[in-house]
Amino acid sequence: MSVPARRVAGANRHRRREAADAVPWSLRVAAAASWRFLVVLTMLGVIAWTLGYLASVTVPIGIALLLSALFAPLVERLVRWHVPRALATLLAIVVGFAVLGGVLTLVITTVTASLPQLSSQIGASLTRINDWLQHGPLHLPQLQQLFEKAVNAIQGNTAELSSRVLSTAATVGGVLTEMLLTLFVLVFFLYSGNQVWRFLLRIAPASIRDEIDVAGRRGFASLVSYVRATVAVACVDAVCIGVGIWLVGVPLAVPLAALIFIGAFVPILGAVVTGSVAVLIALVANGFVAAGIVLAIVVAVMQLESHVLQPLLLGRAVRLHPLAVVLGIALGLEIAGIVGALLAVPILAVAKAAIGSLLRDPHLDPVEIDPLLPGNARTAGRSRFRRSRSG
Numbered sequence: 001m002s003v004p005a006r007r008v009a010g011a012n013r014h015r016r017r018e019a020a021d022a023v024p025w026s027l028r029v030a031a032a033a034s035w036r037f038l039v040v041l042t043m044l045g046v047i048a049w050t051l052g053y054l055a056s057v058t059v060p061i062g063i064a065l066l067l068s069a070l071f072a073p074l075v076e077r078l079v080r081w082h083v084p085r086a087l088a089t090l091l092a093i094v095v096g097f098a099v100l101g102g103v104l105t106l107v108i109t110t111v112t113a114s115l116p117q118l119s120s121q122i123g124a125s126l127t128r129i130n131d132w133l134q135h136g137p138l139h140l141p142q143l144q145q146l147f148e149k150a151v152n153a154i155q156g157n158t159a160e161l162s163s164r165v166l167s168t169a170a171t172v173g174g175v176l177t178e179m180l181l182t183l184f185v186l187v188f189f190l191y192s193g194n195q196v197w198r199f200l201l202r203i204a205p206a207s208i209r210d211e212i213d214v215a216g217r218r219g220f221a222s223l224v225s226y227v228r229a230t231v232a233v234a235c236v237d238a239v240c241i242g243v244g245i246w247l248v249g250v251p252l253a254v255p256l257a258a259l260i261f262i263g264a265f266v267p268i269l270g271a272v273v274t275g276s277v278a279v280l281i282a283l284v285a286n287g288f289v290a291a292g293i294v295l296a297i298v299v300a301v302m303q304l305e306s307h308v309l310q311p312l313l314l315g316r317a318v319r320l321h322p323l324a325v326v327l328g329i330a331l332g333l334e335i336a337g338i339v340g341a342l343l344a345v346p347i348l349a350v351a352k353a354a355i356g357s358l359l360r361d362p363h364l365d366p367v368e369i370d371p372l373l374p375g376n377a378r379t380a381g382r383s384r385f386r387r388s389r390s391g
Contacts, residue, residue: 055335056178057181058336059178059339059340060181060182060185062339062347063182063342063343064186064189065346066227067182068186068193069220069224070228071096072189074095075088076372086191089190093190103258106254197213210364211364212358214369215358217371219353221369221372224371226346226349227346229310232309233305236301236305237260237271238257238258238264240301241297242254242260244294244297244301245294245297248282248286248294250281250282250290251285259278260275266338266341266342267325268326268329269326270341271302279291279294279295282294329344329345332344
């Protein structure tokens with residue numbers, strides 16, 4: 001390069017340096033943070049899109065992880081009692097699905113037996129509401145007309161709903177396939193979960209493999225804690241609200257209690273939706289006073305859950321901010337519907353425990369972390385530092 005060319009290049013570099021120095025330091029930091037934030041956001045968006053696109057595979061795996069967190073302690077206890085692992089896995093799955101099948105059978109038979117009585121009560125209640133709207137103290141004929149249109153629309157859509165049975169039946173094959181995949185994955189998680197985890201650890205570099213092992217163990221421990229606490233809270237919600245609406249005289253008390261039990265697995269939103277269903281049935285079947293009593297029972301049980309049960313059962317292991325819970329459920333609904341809402345909070349709990357382990361305890365021995373003990377999900381100085389490999 002000639003001397004004039006070198007001078008021109010040096011002058012250009014000097015101008016660029018002056019231009020960069022003219023930008024305020026705070027603006028440069030903001031720009032650097034902004035593009036890094038956009039890169040992270042794009043990565044998360046790609047991951048979310050991929051999970052949604054492969055929902056037929058990722059959702060069964062997620063449900064199998066939840067069920068394995070519920071059944072794994074039972075399998076390990078049976079193994080400690082000298083039961084072969086294969087037989088222990090079979091017993092845990094059979095017992096779990098027998099309980100689930102019994103609950104579903106109870107709900108279906110109760111609803112079928114109560115439908116005639118509930119239909120007559122709903123018809124009488126609709127007539128009273130219609131008369132009150134037309135001849136009541138408020139005298140709202142416009143609202144009464146809207147009410148009649150809504151009832152007629154519901155009655156008119158019965159045939160349309162019946163015609164959709166065939167199209168709905170077309171999805172049964174896909175649902176059965178996902179259920180079989182869930183069962184298949186669950187069997188391997190319970191029977192050889194440790195081998196599967198060790199195989200996945202081979203992907204990580206050897207220098208950080210122990211740290212990732214500890215983070216994964218703590219993440220699964222938090223999942224075990226979450227599942228145990230959720231099942232306990234769901235049982236308390238279902239029993240308390242079910243007994244309350246039964247004492248009030250609301251029909252379908254048992255199916256409503258089962259619905260509340262299922263809805264409790266979706267924090268916050270599940271309780272609101274299932275409680276609203278119970279209040280609505282009480283309003284239609286028993287009137288405003290019964291609906292008010294049921295609403296008071298639902299609110300009281302929700303307060304008991306949020307202020308006593310959740311802190312006592314979950315503790316610091318998987319405590320999440322309500323805003324994070326609501327946003328996670330909203331994202332789960334957007335990505336995978338109801339199943340996404342069900343899996344959103346467990347994913348957040350596992351991520352919190354794993355990331356907290358990597359940030360706070362980077363030098364732990366994986367042998368010291370039992371993933372089936374919920375207390376091991378905590379990261380605040382609960383473990384000893386890793387022993388020296390040399391001795």
